[in-house]
Amino acid sequence: MKRCSRCGEIKGPCEFRKDDRHRDGLRSECIMCQADYYAQHRDEILAHKAYYRAKHRAESAAYNANRREKLAAYHAKQYIEHRDEILARHAAYNAEHREDKAAHDAMWAKSNPEKRRAYKHCRRARKIGNGGIHTAADIQRQGEIQHWVCWWRGPGCLVDCKDDYHVDHLIPLAKGGHNNPSNIVIACPHCNDSKGAKLPQEWIGKLF
Secondary structure (H helix, E strand, O other): OEEOOOOOOEEOHHHOOEOOOOOOOEOOOOHHHHHHHHHHOHHHHHHHHHHHHHHOHHHHHHHHHHHHHHHHHHHHHHHHHOHHHHHHHHHHHHHHOHHHHHHHHHHHHHHOHHHHHHHHHHHHHHHHOOOOOOOHHHHHHHHHHOOOEOOEEOOOOOOEOOOOOEEEEOOOHHHOOOOOHHHEEEEOHHHHHHHOOOOHHHOOOEEO
8 A cells, every 4th residue: 555645645556657766666646646736737747848858859869769779679579479479469359349440441541542552562572572661752752753654655554643553563573573662663553454473574565
């Protein structure tokens, strides 16, 4: 049991947040008192946090970058050690929330078409083992380089494909091509579907 330093009531450990700076590992104020204090001083607290972030932006960026690396290493270690438990937990959650997850994924894919394309290609490259990665920003950059004109010319080519395009691998993943930005181009759906998994020299089309 522990006495709250603010309200003076004696409460159980579950009524206090954890804090390693204290000998017993718990905050001195109970959760209810903390919430009440925040509600009364919300604007002051937010203003102070904003001022602190602005003043220590560089230090915070360096700290967060270092922390991200440590967290990534920690999570990777945890995944290796508890892989079966983690996969089972994820599978159970996905099964219980299948409809909600499907609706969320569909909405995300519709709102983020470039990210969806990049994710799909990166996932396929990892599965095949070719390596390489590109992002939605890389797709956008390649489209601007091509002025959103199809990289290939062929029968029925939709020359302007800004509103309807595919991301094509010059050297197909199925033929050993990597997934880096240097191996992707913007193509109209007709040309990409026609080319399929062929090498450029195997296809009838010619470079734009």
